[in-house]
Amino acid sequence: MRALTGTPAILALLSWLLVACTDEQQDLSQEALRADEAEQDRATQVNFRKLVDTYRTTYTARGAHAKSHACLRAYFVVHEDLAADLQYGVFAQPGRRYRSWIRFSNGHFNLKTSQDYRHDARGMAIKLMQVAGEPLEADDVDTTSQDFLLTNSPVFFVRNVHDYNQLVARPEDFVGFFFPTLNPVSWKLKELFTARITLSAPPASLLDPDYFSITPYKLGPHNVKYAAKPCAERHAEAPAVDEHTDPDFLQKQLAAELAEQAACFQFAIQRQKPALGMSINDPTEPWAETDSAFIPVARISIPSQSFMAAEQIDFCERITFAPWHTLPAHRPIGALNRLRRYAYAASSQQRHVNNHVSIPAALAFWCQHSGFHCQ
Numbered sequence: 001m002r003a004l005t006g007t008p009a010i011l012a013l014l015s016w017l018l019v020a021c022t023d024e025q026q027d028l029s030q031e032a033l034r035a036d037e038a039e040q041d042r043a044t045q046v047n048f049r050k051l052v053d054t055y056r057t058t059y060t061a062r063g064a065h066a067k068s069h070a071c072l073r074a075y076f077v078v079h080e081d082l083a084a085d086l087q088y089g090v091f092a093q094p095g096r097r098y099r100s101w102i103r104f105s106n107g108h109f110n111l112k113t114s115q116d117y118r119h120d121a122r123g124m125a126i127k128l129m130q131v132a133g134e135p136l137e138a139d140d141v142d143t144t145s146q147d148f149l150l151t152n153s154p155v156f157f158v159r160n161v162h163d164y165n166q167l168v169a170r171p172e173d174f175v176g177f178f179f180p181t182l183n184p185v186s187w188k189l190k191e192l193f194t195a196r197i198t199l200s201a202p203p204a205s206l207l208d209p210d211y212f213s214i215t216p217y218k219l220g221p222h223n224v225k226y227a228a229k230p231c232a233e234r235h236a237e238a239p240a241v242d243e244h245t246d247p248d249f250l251q252k253q254l255a256a257e258l259a260e261q262a263a264c265f266q267f268a269i270q271r272q273k274p275a276l277g278m279s280i281n282d283p284t285e286p287w288a289e290t291d292s293a294f295i296p297v298a299r300i301s302i303p304s305q306s307f308m309a310a311e312q313i314d315f316c317e318r319i320t321f322a323p324w325h326t327l328p329a330h331r332p333i334g335a336l337n338r339l340r341r342y343a344y345a346a347s348s349q350q351r352h353v354n355n356h357v358s359i360p361a362a363l364a365f366w367c368q369h370s371g372f373h374c375q
Contacts, residue, residue, distance in 0.1 A: 028274040029223060031333055032281050040161045041342045047168040048346040052354070055110045060354035061317075063168075063347035065105040065123045067114040069206060069251040071316035072258070073366060074100045075301045076128050076267065082297055086269065088220030089329030090131055090146050091297055098128040098146075099374070101362055102302065103321060104206045104254065107151060107199075109171055115247035119199045122250075124150045124211040124228055125321035126267075126300070129363045136331060137324040137341070141361040147325040148267075150211035150228055152203070156283040157195035161339045163188070168343075194284045202243055206254050207234065207263045215323070215340075216272065216280045218331045223272035223280055225287060227294050231264035255308060263302040268294035280334045311369060318360050320348045 034040065051063045061067070076098040078091050087094065107121030108114040128146040135146065158164045167177050178192045203209050213226040241249040241256070257263070270292050272278045278287045307313075322344035323332045332340070352359060367374040 028279040045346040060351040061111040066111040067106040069104040152209035228265040265300040267298040
């Protein structure tokens with residue numbers, strides 16, 4: 001795309017600054033409800049059911065992060081020396097260890113074209129099991145789980161729920177999304193630049209990137225974002241699979257690495273500082289780590305393992321992860337998180353109905369397969 005010059009560039013810049021100034025007038029620590037929020041929620045359910053149906057073949061995949069690389073057994077261990085003012089929800093008991101599932105994925109919605117060497121987001125979804133307390137929402141079978149959903153970018157290229165529904169309604173019309181009219185004031189230039197960060201080249205390994213929640217959550221009285229960062233002791237890598245030609249190289253690379261050694265991530269939280277411009281309602285705006293550093297609160301240990309058995313791949317396709325599968329102490333906040341409550345439920349229901357399958361019991365599968373026991 002040619003560089004913008006003259007009047008169009010000035011108008012686009014003024015539009016961008018107008019949005020920024022409006023945001024500054026708001027209380028960035030509080031959720032801003034839209035007048036049409038109920039209407040947007042209904043549109044989300046319709047759009048996501050349509051999305052999973054439109055891109056189904058003989059199989060209906062998720063409406064987002066359709067391609068699974070693996071579902072891995074892991075342990076999520078709360079730090080023994082965790083500060084008292086962070087001991088809420090699953091972090092209430094320092095030293096507590098949770099059996100967990102981790103699903104790595106590509107972000108694209110179209111399973112047929114989601115090839116690992118393409119630019120895309122990469123996801124890391126975490127499900128803690130045997131959590132004490134009643135979650136805000138739960139599957140019929142996983143009534144004591146806590147989910148954390150992360151991707152390998154700290155920002156998202158959609159600013160608000162109206163734009164999110166526009167994108168999901170026409171997911172492949174990127175030009176129309178970023179440039180909806182010939183009027184430069186309507187152009188989403190900031191979102192376009194953010195998309196270049198979100199949809200990035202693939203990592204050499206799924207164990208290499210930092211993963212971020214993008215959207216904020218409560219942690220007791222705090223507003224926070226989450227991240228999972230590779231442990232400092234990450235060492236020798238397995239032989240690399242050719243990422244330039246193999247559409248499944250990320251899965252194969254992960255299988256080769258975990259056959260040789262265990263892996264580890266530090267799970268961390270970042271506290272909001274509203275006075276420094278950290279908004280809970282705009283996921284296109286990062287919270288600078290120089291202003292609020294991530295604080296490690298738990299360690300994720302991924303044992304050396306094999307994950308390619310047919311029964312485990314099937315389990316990975318049927319299991320669900322959702323941001324509202326959470327304890328009240330970790331309630332999702334912000335406009336997009338409220339919308340995701342309906343998006344994930346609609347996507348899950350539609351794909352399970354279409355595929356004539358049920359949601360599996362995550363803990364039962366852990367205990368019954370692949371030599372991992374619950375004693």
